[in-house]
Amino acid sequence: MKEFLKYTLASVVGNLLGLFLVITFGMGGIAFLVVVSASRGTQTTLRDKSVLVLDLSVGIADTAPQPTPSIAIGQTLRDDRSRFLPLRVVLETIERASKDDKIVGLYLEGGSGTTPTGFGNLKEVRRALEGFKESGKTIIAYDTDWTEREYYLGSVADEIIIHPMGTVEMSGFSSQTVFLAGALERFGIGVQVTRVGQYKSAVEPFLRQEMSPENRQQMQQLLGDLWGEFTGAIASSRSLTTAQLQQIVNQDGFLMAADAKDREMVDQIAHRDEVAAQLRELTGEKEEGRQPFRRVGIQEYSRTPEVKGSWAGNPNSRNIIAVVYADGEIVDGRGGIGQVGGDRFSEELRRLRDNDRVKGIVLRVNSPGGSATASEVIAREVQLTREEKPIIVSMGNAAASGGYWIAMGSDRILAEPTTVTGSIGVFGLLFNAQDIANQNGITWDGVKTGPFADLNSISRPKTDQELEKVQQMVDLIYQRFVSSVAQLRDLPQEEVLEMSQGRVWSGVQAEALGLVDQLGGLQDAIAAVAEKAELGDDWKLAEYPRIPSFEERLLESLRTESTPTDPLTSELLKLYHEFSVLRHLNDPRGIYTRLPFNLQID
Template identity: 50%
Template sequence: MRDFFKYTFASILGTIVGLGVLGVLSLGGLLIVVGTIATSSKDAGPNVENNSMLVFDLSMNITDSQPTSTTAEALSRTLSEDSEPNTMTLRQVVETIDAAREDDRILGIYLHSTSSSTSNGFATLREVRSALERFQDAGKTIIAYDQDWSEGEYYLASVSDEILLNPLGMIEMNGLSSETTFLTGGLQKYGVGVQVTRVGKYKSAVEPFVLTQSSPESRQQTEKLLSDIWGDFLTTVDRREKISAQQVQQVVNTRGMLMATEAEQQGFVDRLAYFDEVVAQLKELTGQKEEDRTFRQIGLSGYAAVSEDQRATKARSAPQIALVYAEGEIVSGEGGSTQVGGDRLAKQLRDLRRDEDVKAIVLRVNSPGGSATASEVIQREVQLIAESKPIVVSMGNVAASGGYWISSYGSKIFAQPNTITGSIGVFGMLLNIQSLGNKQGINWDVVKTGPYADIDTITRPRTAQEMAIIQQMVDGIYERFLNLIVESRNLPAQKVSEIAQGRVWSGQEAKQLGLVDELGGLNEAILAAAELAELGEDWKVEEYPQTRTFEQILIERLLGSRLKALVPTPEPDPLTAQLQELYEEVSMVKNLNDPFHAYTRLPFTFQIR
């Protein structure tokens, strides 16, 4: 029955997409068909056979919060029997591995990668690796195979009982880098003026718009941060018996990569093998016959559905811990689906504060910051919650600047050693297009009732007096930021002044400085919240904002827009990827919507590779 609906509806969709209209099929009839498919999909459910391997694609994008699905993506997942989504949440991944650890039907985990790159940060990977270690400690097997191993993938694979590599493969081992794109020359060429205000000698977010290379302070903090994160990498892979941290660093300093035979000789991998040989090994492990097509297996997302169904049996009346996600750029107002809207998140926190069924809150922060005003709006709600019930902060890959602002009043703050945090500083950036317009023969004239009536204009540079006013506001917001940390973290004002200055810290340094309470991941933060709320063993976790069901997504999209073609987007070529990255750098300016033009944000182009 599932196949009938699958292929019939796929045919109908093809016709609809091809004609570009919904009139071919009535909305009611379409929803009935889709509803039947969704129901049959749920009823069928994934099947877990005895002696199965859990298959984990390391190229999967692991996010904090549930990603917003397009209708096409939701339909594609529903119509597909065995396709794996390319995105799961960190909590889903960790809880799925933990569930498999206790499931006698799961023999082990097979790690592999279907892509040459991963966008997952090292703090995320550390938490996943901890789950893999718990799985292995239960006496279960982990086998990893790839054609090439990147450093991020190897960070996870190093936990494996056996690491395999294609005979013509290689291992990337060249260390970490952070490249900044400087737009100053381009802006000047096209006549776009930039004026900045800032507080904190390390607050380098404005540098790509006014300099042509990193300042000494920016380079210093980046070097230290990369050193801390790389140090964690070395310490982690050093646990593998056949290699040492010194050996890894030697490769980094002299080679940057190892071909397959070298990787085997030096102990980075255990054996060289072709894919069919790996499949044969896994067939034998799972008790399959040689003539069988493949080994007995279930994908990570498929098994996640099984473990989620099992957890759903928990009593509805159990006390609730609310897990709230603050992921993305912090902006004033409601914000978009990939942003942290100050008003939207504040309302969510306010509702949870007033909800008597919610006994504790975990605020998961994965944000580089943004609007100072929005950060203050959110922070106030965190402070009010802390006065009435526990609110524990869990920092992800990055919780810096405004991301730290909203975290500071947490009852307890957790971070991973390689979390990027701190960056306690403020800047303002004001663009103008006067020169650009003049070059095209465009001029502006203004009539005003006061000297500062058009201070927000982008058609001219600000005067010295206007810049002084804006700098005064930025100074005041920075002072507020410092006092906030002094009060919330109970630290001496002099110490806060020294560790602020816009400087970025790793999680391990932040703990030493008193900016973070404990080193640990999301799971540790949830357990701490349960302990602070004195909930014992009887409690459940509810995530916010709550995700929409497939049916909700479909109805919303059908009523509001055309269906998109069910065609996966291929990976861009290197030139296109670079142009997309440049576009993203420039488009970040559109998020600068703070009413006071004051921002608590990490450097615009801070990426680690």
């Protein structure tokens, strides 16, 4: 709760400070902050024998969340670094560092809490770390308490070190769903659903108080696939067997430092200052200076003259490969930050299609889906783009339901083994507030000129005849979804029907079923576009949608979510998030192609 109050107070102070600057100094006050912000982007000088540092507690996302103006002001004044790093910057800087003579090693530095990075992105970063290690340079990893996600990356290291009081978590994966049916009934909120697909469990939280057998089956298999990738990668790096890891899971769950060393999960037990001394030896320093050792962070390294611009291809080329991020819930209309607005995203694709300098497009999809209407609008633009220039999809942490809908019309689909995909199914969700309104003395009455004129009203439950009409629309959209998959993926419709039913699959399963073409990451997709467009090395990257500048974020009121670390506030915010998803359900017909409700894997 202390963290919650801290973030709340920071937001209030930031708002007051912003108002004070605008009133007192006008645009001059804002200009001052813009200058301060710009000064943070200055180049970093790289010294010889430096160690590249990756903070394991920092999230790695396709597109970093954009803060509100108040938080942006606070971050600028206290020079606070973002708690998220762009995935492509991390991948490219690690690859560049592996070839840089000034970089002698890489340090994976653990922090408090667990990384919020999704499993798809973790797989890509781990692959980059393996490439760094293959270059012959040293990777050292240190943490006090190794969480599973951090250990997944740390296990690549030549040496894993743990604090004497530390632990290694190896307890397995779990996924819980919050069921709202009891609360909705208690509050007098009615819910009616229509759906196609026995595995389309997105509606279950509104109807049930526990998982259906079908949902339990698909989730168990999905977690099993992710867990198999996780343990297989760790076992290979640590010269262990998956059976040994599973024994730890079944008997212990957590290992104290000494036991972790005995089980060969870590190589050394040491304090942080002792690790710093070891890194100073690696960099050739005799004694501790202003920093514990000669280090350069990922962000700082990406701004050095040696690196800046080099990871974006050939800066002198006029040929552009566009990386377009479909990151977030798919919503009807233009959408906002953290959402994929059907209209806005389609306009972006049209502009890139009409731009002669853009020779190919990588569509990076990290979305649970959402509005069926918006998904179809975007999917149409993808198919039109394919007729004129290469467009290849790279799937991130999740590309399911509507996220898969917008991907299936591309030239090629790449996914990670841990990507959650599929969920080819449709549902309709219809709320009414009749009971709660009546309980508080509110009633409705009216007239209409047709039996379905008030179909979208929340004042009453839908009649059987109305539900039948909605079900017909759901069935029609599902049939279109299935037939489109069959046509665009060149699969027999009977096979698509069998693998559909709203079921989610891992990337490994999706490749076997023909839903994706190959396993690979963002870098592989970029290389595939360059090859298909026959560009050779004559290309440079550009990313879309454009990230708003500091001053734009300062002048616009944008939504953000802080991530406090205390358990009580975290759980309350999880519950808030479950309800907040309802605000994104804005399809004009109330019909959705979306993942099981707010999938969370711990």
